[in-house]
Amino acid sequence: MDQNNLILSGRALEETAVADILACNALTARYGIKLTEQDAKSLVQTRTQALKESGRIEFTGGALAAIITAFADSPYLADDTYLDTLHLLVETFYEYKTETLDTIDDDELIALMRRHFDRFCHGSADLLREDVLSAISKRIRFGEDIDLEDDDFDE
Amino acid sequence: MNKLQKQDTIPKEQLSSTHYYASLLREAASRGLLSREEQRSIRAQMMQIMEFLATRYTAGASTSIRVETAQSLMACAMYSIGHTLKRLPDTDATLDELRHMPLKTLFDRGQAQLRDLLADAKEQYAALLKNSIPLISHTWQSTLHTGLAEFFGAYHVYDAAQDSPGLIDYPTALPLEDASGIEFITRYLKRLTLEYSLIRRWPADEVNGLIRAGGAAEAPVNVFSLVLTNALGVILCECQPDTLSLTGEDRAVLRKRLKSLAAAPMRRLLRDTANMLGRSFGIRDTSLLRYMSDAAASLVPSIRNALETKTLSRVFLTVKAAASPAFFHDAPRMDDKQFRALVREIADCRYASDRVELVRMNVASVADLMDLFEANCLTQYDKAAVLQTLGDDALAMLLHLSRQFPPDSLHTNSAELTWRSALKTHIEGFDTARRRQICKMARNIQYV
Numbered sequence: 143m144d145q146n147n148l149i150l151s152g153r154a155l156e157e158t159a160v161a162d163i164l165a166c167n168a169l170t171a172r173y174g175i176k177l178t179e180q181d182a183k184s185l186v187q188t189r190t191q192a193l194k195e196s197g198r199i200e201f202t203g204g205a206l207a208a209i210i211t212a213f214a215d216s217p218y219l220a221d222d223t224y225l226d227t228l229h230l231l232v233e234t235f236y237e238y239k240t241e242t243l244d245t246i247d248d249d250e251l252i253a254l255m256r257r258h259f260d261r262f263c264h265g266s267a268d269l270l271r272e273d274v275l276s277a278i279s280k281r282i283r284f285g286e287d288i289d290l291e292d293d294d295f296d297e
Numbered sequence: 298m299n300k301l302q303k304q305d306t307i308p309k310e311q312l313s314s315t316h317y318y319a320s321l322l323r324e325a326a327s328r329g330l331l332s333r334e335e336q337r338s339i340r341a342q343m344m345q346i347m348e349f350l351a352t353r354y355t356a357g358a359s360t361s362i363r364v365e366t367a368q369s370l371m372a373c374a375m376y377s378i379g380h381t382l383k384r385l386p387d388t389d390a391t392l393d394e395l396r397h398m399p400l401k402t403l404f405d406r407g408q409a410q411l412r413d414l415l416a417d418a419k420e421q422y423a424a425l426l427k428n429s430i431p432l433i434s435h436t437w438q439s440t441l442h443t444g445l446a447e448f449f450g451a452y453h454v455y456d457a458a459q460d461s462p463g464l465i466d467y468p469t470a471l472p473l474e475d476a477s478g479i480e481f482i483t484r485y486l487k488r489l490t491l492e493y494s495l496i497r498r499w500p501a502d503e504v505n506g507l508i509r510a511g512g513a514a515e516a517p518v519n520v521f522s523l524v525l526t527n528a529l530g531v532i533l534c535e536c537q538p539d540t541l542s543l544t545g546e547d548r549a550v551l552r553k554r555l556k557s558l559a560a561a562p563m564r565r566l567l568r569d570t571a572n573m574l575g576r577s578f579g580i581r582d583t584s585l586l587r588y589m590s591d592a593a594a595s596l597v598p599s600i601r602n603a604l605e606t607k608t609l610s611r612v613f614l615t616v617k618a619a620a621s622p623a624f625f626h627d628a629p630r631m632d633d634k635q636f637r638a639l640v641r642e643i644a645d646c647r648y649a650s651d652r653v654e655l656v657r658m659n660v661a662s663v664a665d666l667m668d669l670f671e672a673n674c675l676t677q678y679d680k681a682a683v684l685q686t687l688g689d690d691a692l693a694m695l696l697h698l699s700r701q702f703p704p705d706s707l708h709t710n711s712a713e714l715t716w717r718s719a720l721k722t723h724i725e726g727f728d729t730a731r732r733r734q735i736c737k738m739a740r741n742i743q744y745v
Contacts, residue, residue: 193361197363197364198361198363198364199361199362199364199367200360200361200362201344201347201348201351202348202352202360203360204361205360205361236361239359239361244355244359244362244363247359248358248359248360
């Protein structure tokens, strides 16, 4: 099965994803951050690329809206860096869905990312990706039972 | 007057049985039998099925799945749809169904039919187990008791209907091609049942003798073919097939009868003989009669090859009896108190020669010797020296006991491994004839 064909034939899904992202503006505007239609399309492209790179496929609108909603009230998000941070978070999310061997649900992974983004990483998506999630995924791959609520991710 | 027969637009036999749906769509598209709009609609409906399957697979907990998982789910959807479509009488009716019936309905119908097939296969498997006779074919036993059990334990109609889990390496007389998943297992079990219904007409000992003669105890060789070949040989020698064994004289008769035959007449003769075999047993099951006839015809290349190479004895076999067991009467074991005292005394000895002498003087039973080897009071050097004091009978007995559990078994510990290693090294030091003799004794030994 050609992954590209599946993704391309899902053009309607992309349109739905853009609409879902723009719908999040109603919530994020309260915190002074908003996305344009162009921003939303670029995020959908990042998602498509992230899916390819992590060897995944999506048949629904995806997790973009869930990520935006979960991070909306983070004190570390500012309007000028908001879009770049979201791109990184989307890439990180799909990368670690695969790296954690699909053992973590979407909602759990997003909640985990959000907690560490604020607490340990102080708003650095790079640190979240390279330190926190890397350590957690390594422990999962080694067969450890990990407590997702535990803040000591690097035991 | 010739009867006019409707020609299918796509002949069914040109389509793959395993990938029926995909091959049907490909053929239909290439022949222009599905419009672009119809193809687009089918693709869109397949996407909806994939969304449904992905959501069910992740229990709604993940919006994305791995590509490999998606491939497997897609294959499952196509297999299920293909299964229901191939039951339709012709491909024109199939294409009509594809045009007018929602793809999800076809998928659901296919899944329901596959579940029914699975239930039937489980019944067939249970019947096969119930009627099982103790054949010494390892691949038969492992496929029947392990491979098929694993299949039924791991098979999932919902998300991997196309898969055939479990190691099923026992071959059927006529190979099964172009089938997978539960369709394969159902056909496989049907063939095994047919084959078994013929094999069971002879005593298990005789069939096992044939397995031994055909070197089929360890190799993946079809037992039905061995039995059928010899039964046909017996009938061709104008004897009643109440026994399976053929002698050198029988083979001479067979050579005379078969050597001048070309492939086609030989095939006819073997088919006729298979029918005679069926009649002599009063077999009325037409599936079995047809299967016996086809399997008999498939023997032609091997028989012709054996005639050319003068190796007919490898095709028409002489039943080989099981080697008679050798009985080993072990000496009485010492009591626990005495044994513990000996272990302490050996452990206190300074010199190896003293330890070996203590063993030689006090241990009469092979079972005690084994326990002593595992009691950590003798070094590897001591064990080798003790082995040198033993006769071939005792060595064969130790070898026999060491084979009760393979070295990688959970029951083996490091002490056992060291004496086994010493025993192996000791026996390997003998000349070939003595080594073979000890190994043969070890194989046939019965511990008393």
